[in-house]
Amino acid sequence: MTVLVASLLFVPAQAGATRTSVEPRAERYSTAIGGESPTPANPVAPLPRAGISVIGGTETPVATVPWQVALVSNGGGSVKDRQFCGGTLVAPTIVITAAHCVLDNGQQTPPGTYQVVSGRSHLNATSQGTSTAVVDSVIWVDELDRPLFEDARQEWDVAVLELASPAAGEPILIAGPAERALWATGRLGRVSGWGVTRSAPYGTNQLMSTEVALLPDLSCRRAYRKFGGFRPATQLCAGRALGGHDTCQGDSGGPLVAYGADGTPRLVGITSYGRGCAGKYSPGVYARVAADPVRSAVADLLETSQGIDAVGDGALPPAQLSGLAARENAWLYLEPDCFEWGPCLAYDVKWCRWTGSGHRCLVTENAYRRRDGRFHCSQQVFVGISGDSIMRQGVTKWQCRRGWL
Numbered sequence: 001m002t003v004l005v006a007s008l009l010f011v012p013a014q015a016g017a018t019r020t021s022v023e024p025r026a027e028r029y030s031t032a033i034g035g036e037s038p039t040p041a042n043p044v045a046p047l048p049r050a051g052i053s054v055i056g057g058t059e060t061p062v063a064t065v066p067w068q069v070a071l072v073s074n075g076g077g078s079v080k081d082r083q084f085c086g087g088t089l090v091a092p093t094i095v096i097t098a099a100h101c102v103l104d105n106g107q108q109t110p111p112g113t114y115q116v117v118s119g120r121s122h123l124n125a126t127s128q129g130t131s132t133a134v135v136d137s138v139i140w141v142d143e144l145d146r147p148l149f150e151d152a153r154q155e156w157d158v159a160v161l162e163l164a165s166p167a168a169g170e171p172i173l174i175a176g177p178a179e180r181a182l183w184a185t186g187r188l189g190r191v192s193g194w195g196v197t198r199s200a201p202y203g204t205n206q207l208m209s210t211e212v213a214l215l216p217d218l219s220c221r222r223a224y225r226k227f228g229g230f231r232p233a234t235q236l237c238a239g240r241a242l243g244g245h246d247t248c249q250g251d252s253g254g255p256l257v258a259y260g261a262d263g264t265p266r267l268v269g270i271t272s273y274g275r276g277c278a279g280k281y282s283p284g285v286y287a288r289v290a291a292d293p294v295r296s297a298v299a300d301l302l303e304t305s306q307g308i309d310a311v312g313d314g315a316l317p318p319a320q321l322s323g324l325a326a327r328e329n330a331w332l333y334l335e336p337d338c339f340e341w342g343p344c345l346a347y348d349v350k351w352c353r354w355t356g357s358g359h360r361c362l363v364t365e366n367a368y369r370r371r372d373g374r375f376h377c378s379q380q381v382f383v384g385i386s387g388d389s390i391m392r393q394g395v396t397k398w399q400c401r402r403g404w405l
């Protein structure tokens, strides 16, 4: 039995966040409630969850995201068919993943029932990379030993795995307190995994990745109001305003990474859940691992139990927004107006151009001007983005035509 090493102080939630009275503490697998023995005689393999891989992504060699690992159940069949979650190396023997990846009915899955595959782009290419046993897993629980992760709320979707030996690949640091600008709203992040894609309903053999925008809490509050709610203290919203690029089932536990000006990667989110995948106005939800209370909980555990500093410092955000980031920002800027129309009809960012001092974007707005829908109208809005400022730079008159769009 491993004795509990860290008793973690709950840091008050940020403004607007849901408060909770629990004091989270780290719970090792070996002290799991129910008194399961650490090496059960008949290990039960974690059930692969049904779901979707990276949507809208492209094939990505693991060398591009060398911190990416796969969680794979032990047993027969191909590695690809046994992969059930992703994870992120934050030290050679430490993986961060999602709590829901290692929980089954509120109980931690015995670590001896799955492996961590690292340094491998194609899961079935068993000659590549390393497959490593997991010796311990840690999730966070309340005073009554109940996991802080619950299906109904999806909070604290974070777990730390300790490996038997160093994994292949390169660890990444969690974005630190002074690196908040790296993952400010409107910045981009990269998500990766072997989960469901449009053409692979059971996930892929080849690692995939895509870029998503870091979205305001409002985007997920709106999307998840009727779907369990969004809790910004422990959850982060990311995706594309108009959908098409997202993580999906099988990607859970994997990284959402933001990049500094010089390309320094930082972990900012853990793939957690979503309403479907890649839908319009339906972004993905990630565990907010780079902000308290989650970051301190993870950092304190790693420092106390392993002497590892897993938190970054000194990375600065890129000075210039990419065209993709500009498009997402133009949309986000107009989003409140769009939703004022009730069901937001369409705000279509046609293009963004770099002007030398900033971006200029053209957005077409479509709406029905009459309740009876006898007219559809459109107007064009120009949006200028430069540095930290974003504003309207002119609107054309509504052009209306009879009939439906």
Ligand code: ARG
Binding pocket: 049, 051, 085, 195, 246, 247, 248, 249, 250, 251, 252, 253, 271, 272, 273, 274, 275, 276, 277, 278, 283, 284, 285
């Ligand atoms: N819960 C899923 C998993 O276990 C991840 C879903 C992410 N969904 C999304 N739309 N971003 O793999």
